[in-house]
Amino acid sequence: MKNIAIFAxxxxxxxxxxxxxxxxxxxxxxxLVVSNKATAPVLAMAADHGIPTLVLSRTRFYETEELLxxxxxxxxxxLAGFLWLVPPYxxxxxxxRIVNIHPALLPxxxxxxxxxAHVHTAVHAAGEKESGITIHFVDTAYDEGQIIFxxxxxxxxxxxxxxxxxxxxxxxxAHFAPVIAQLLTNN
Ligand code: GAR
Numbered sequence: 001m002k003n004i005a006i007f008a009x010x011x012x013x014x015x016x017x018x019x020x021x022x023x024x025x026x027x028x029x030x031x032l033v034v035s036n037k038a039t040a041p042v043l044a045m046a047a048d049h050g051i052p053t054l055v056l057s058r059t060r061f062y063e064t065e066e067l068l069x070x071x072x073x074x075x076x077x078x079l080a081g082f083l084w085l086v087p088p089y090x091x092x093x094x095x096x097r098i099v100n101i102h103p104a105l106l107p108x109x110x111x112x113x114x115x116x117a118h119v120h121t122a123v124h125a126a127g128e129k130e131s132g133i134t135i136h137f138v139d140t141a142y143d144e145g146q147i148i149f150x151x152x153x154x155x156x157x158x159x160x161x162x163x164x165x166x167x168x169x170x171x172x173x174a175h176f177a178p179v180i181a182q183l184l185t186n187n
Pocket of ligand 1: 010012013014015081082101103115169
């Protein structure tokens, strides 16, 4: 059995999709959900599914390496809307074993401050004719690790940032879990 830890900061719709996708999987399970926000809806949702959860403080994450103990037995860390930069000790402990999803076609619209609605507002302001998703390995810089998978959607001039967000989120929900499954079953 391969074990996934999902890290999420917010709503957790991608985390929910992933938990549902792997619920009855013979080889892969979501065995931990970590959030930096005690009130994040993702934690209650995970608990409803019987998945252990962990609330991470900034001090514990950045000033200790205690998290490594909590992650014993984890094969892959999946960042699903997790907004804190991953510290070097964690990248070193999980080489090519931390994956992030970004709501745009990297290398465009990535980097610090480029998350969630900020991304879609920037894509809209630039008059882009397409956007999409990028699933990539995580290194110590925001949004710069090796790209694993991208999917695209066409944008029309009528698409406002909210419409772009809906199109991109639909791609995330369709592709994230299957890409993770493929990654884990090929390794
Ligand atoms: C997702 O769209 C994800 O791509 C984005 O946050 C959203 C989380 O939604 N991540 C980033 O912007 C990272 N830079 P969710 O909480 O509903 O899964």
